[in-house]
Amino acid sequence: MKQFDKRNLTMVMDFYELTMSNGYFREQDRDTRVAFDVFYRKNPDGGGYSIFAGLEQIIEYIQDLHFDDDDIAYLREQKIFEEDFLEYLRNFRFEGDLYAFPEGTIMYPNEPILTIVAPLIDAQLVETAVLLQVNHQSLVATKASRIVRAAQGRAVSDFGARRAHNMDAAVYGARAAYIGGVNGTATVLSGEMFGIPVGGTMAHSWVMYYEDEYTAFKKYAETYPDGTVLLIDTYDVLKSGVPNAIRIAKEVLEPMGKRLKGVRIDSGDLAYLSKKTRKMLDEAGLTDCQIVASNSLDEYTISSLIDQGGRIDSFGVGERLITSKSEPVFGAVYKISAVKRDGVYQPRIKVSENVEKITNPGLKKVYRIYDETGKAVADLIGKYDEEIDLTKPFRYVDPVAPWRQRTFDNCTGKELQVPIFKDGKLVYKQPSLEEIRAYVKEQMKEEMWPEEQRFENPHVHYLDMTPDYYDMKMELLYEVQK
Numbered sequence: 001m002k003q004f005d006k007r008n009l010t011m012v013m014d015f016y017e018l019t020m021s022n023g024y025f026r027e028q029d030r031d032t033r034v035a036f037d038v039f040y041r042k043n044p045d046g047g048g049y050s051i052f053a054g055l056e057q058i059i060e061y062i063q064d065l066h067f068d069d070d071d072i073a074y075l076r077e078q079k080i081f082e083e084d085f086l087e088y089l090r091n092f093r094f095e096g097d098l099y100a101f102p103e104g105t106i107m108y109p110n111e112p113i114l115t116i117v118a119p120l121i122d123a124q125l126v127e128t129a130v131l132l133q134v135n136h137q138s139l140v141a142t143k144a145s146r147i148v149r150a151a152q153g154r155a156v157s158d159f160g161a162r163r164a165h166n167m168d169a170a171v172y173g174a175r176a177a178y179i180g181g182v183n184g185t186a187t188v189l190s191g192e193m194f195g196i197p198v199g200g201t202m203a204h205s206w207v208m209y210y211e212d213e214y215t216a217f218k219k220y221a222e223t224y225p226d227g228t229v230l231l232i233d234t235y236d237v238l239k240s241g242v243p244n245a246i247r248i249a250k251e252v253l254e255p256m257g258k259r260l261k262g263v264r265i266d267s268g269d270l271a272y273l274s275k276k277t278r279k280m281l282d283e284a285g286l287t288d289c290q291i292v293a294s295n296s297l298d299e300y301t302i303s304s305l306i307d308q309g310g311r312i313d314s315f316g317v318g319e320r321l322i323t324s325k326s327e328p329v330f331g332a333v334y335k336i337s338a339v340k341r342d343g344v345y346q347p348r349i350k351v352s353e354n355v356e357k358i359t360n361p362g363l364k365k366v367y368r369i370y371d372e373t374g375k376a377v378a379d380l381i382g383k384y385d386e387e388i389d390l391t392k393p394f395r396y397v398d399p400v401a402p403w404r405q406r407t408f409d410n411c412t413g414k415e416l417q418v419p420i421f422k423d424g425k426l427v428y429k430q431p432s433l434e435e436i437r438a439y440v441k442e443q444m445k446e447e448m449w450p451e452e453q454r455f456e457n458p459h460v461h462y463l464d465m466t467p468d469y470y471d472m473k474m475e476l477l478y479e480v481q482k
């Protein structure tokens with residue numbers, strides 16, 4: 001196995017997870033069971049949905065969670081933890097339950113996408129790592145999905161590693177981008193680790209190393225006659241790059257019985273240059289030669305290039321994908337929702353002036369509700385032990401307009417969270433990356449309304465509540481205010 005994913009990442013946690021855990025340990029509260037929910041409040045870029053990603057790395061983190069001798073020694077040096085707590089950490093293993101949406105599930109704001117029901121310290125210690133995985137990979141997967149949609153069926157490759165916020169962001173960002181729908185990556189380790197198709201073209205350095213563009217193209221074509229993609233913008237796309245590419249196709253590749261696969265344009269007006277390039281290639285009989293475009297692209301520039309009639313067959317997308325530049329923070333949070341006292345989970349709520357920020361209390365289940373055609377019409381939160389019978393009209397509460405009498409008629413429902421860990425044991429069979437990616441595609445095609453996929457003012461997916469759950473939340477809010 002690669003050293004890269006064999007690091008002990010246990011200590012990737014905020015210090016307060018440890019100070020609180022020590023406090024709970026001292027209070028003899030460590031065996032109290034609690035529930036925490038992960039949810040987020042807003043889709044990036046004003047979008048109508050997000051894609052849940054990062055679960056596999058959360059599973060790996062939790063399975064490997066252990067403090068080694070160096071970690072314990074370092075914590076001892078902080079001089080605030082006593083030996084009995086350090087000894088407890090020395091033997092610590094995660095013993096809780098974890099439920100989550102399967103990776104690749106389309107998700108919406110304010111619903112619990114991942115829930116931990118565990119002894120207090122177990123639930124607290126994993127907060128940082130759980131959030132950072134969800135926040136990073138969901139962000140990039142969601143951005144990738146937007147970029148892929150903008151490309152309207154044209155291929156998109158991840159070119160982002162060099163602009164990523166360090167190694168993990170490059171390697172796991174490529175994984176997330178693949179989940180979101182890109183066709184491949186230039187990041188070799190991501191190909192090796194996850195089986196993502198790797199590929200690429202050439203850098204300007206290749207063209208600049210040789211004394212002239214023609215020689216550079218010729219050397220490349222002779223080495224890779226089956227997959228030559230020439231970078232044509234080093235000197236002048238239309239006066240030099242395209243004419244040299246055509247000469248290579250005729251003088252070098254054709255005698256070998258090969259065709260020129262493509263050209264890449266990486267600067268200038270990509271719409272204008274691609275149209276001119278297409279015309280010149282077609283006139284030379286190279287109608288099958290593809291045009292690749294790159295240079296600070298994202299869903300907005302790609303949409304614009306297509307609107308302008310740009311003749312581009314595929315896009316290489318780097319910095320704005322791997323950093324999700326236009327909206328670089330996903331903002332998922334980890335909030336306590338219940339504490340078990342005398343055998344019963346008591347709901348906990350966080351009140352806020354801002355209605356959106358009031359948390360959803362208690363142990364709960366979340367369902368996706370489908371109409372007769374299989375389209376997802378809403379998500380529904382109910383109490384965890386509630387029977388949801390959709391065989392007859394089912395009354396639900398829209399928390400935005402609770403006075404309205406609404407029912408789901410002729411609908412079916414699917415529980416969204418599945419068990420991942422039970423008492424610290426992995427009980428989930430993890431899908432392959434290809435399966436996760438296919439699941440995203442299928443939901444977008446079959447289940448999600450096109451209206452939710454609009455870039456501007458997308459339809460807001462409903463998050464409804466069962467009447468019992470809504471009443472419980474309202475009562476709790478009322479009690480807390482008293």
Ligand SMILES: Nc1ncnc2c1ncn2[C@@H]1O[C@H](COP(=O)(O)OP(=O)(O)OP(=O)(O)O)[C@@H](O)[C@H]1O
Pocket residue numbers: 266267268269270271272294295296297301304305308
């Ligand atoms: N026709 C077009 N419509 C909209 N945006 C475009 C068009 N052509 C290129 N762009 C975008 O405009 C930006 C141009 O950026 P920039 O000025 O850095 O590129 P450049 O002029 O090619 O210079 P460089 O060689 O330094 O990359 C890029 O984000 C590119 O994707």
Ligand SMILES: O=P(O)(O)OC[C@H]1O[C@H](OP(=O)(O)OP(=O)(O)O)[C@H](O)[C@@H]1O
Pocket residue numbers: 159160162163202203204205266294295296297316317318319320
């Ligand atoms: O613009 P992005 O979306 O981030 O795509 C990746 C960029 O990385 C490369 O440029 P760079 O100047 O680093 O190297 P080069 O000499 O190969 O062009 C490539 O040519 C793209 O422009």
Ligand SMILES: O=C(O)c1cccnc1
Pocket residue numbers: 159160186199200201202203264316318
């Ligand atoms: O293969 C390419 O063309 C490539 C890869 C990474 C970054 N820029 C370009």
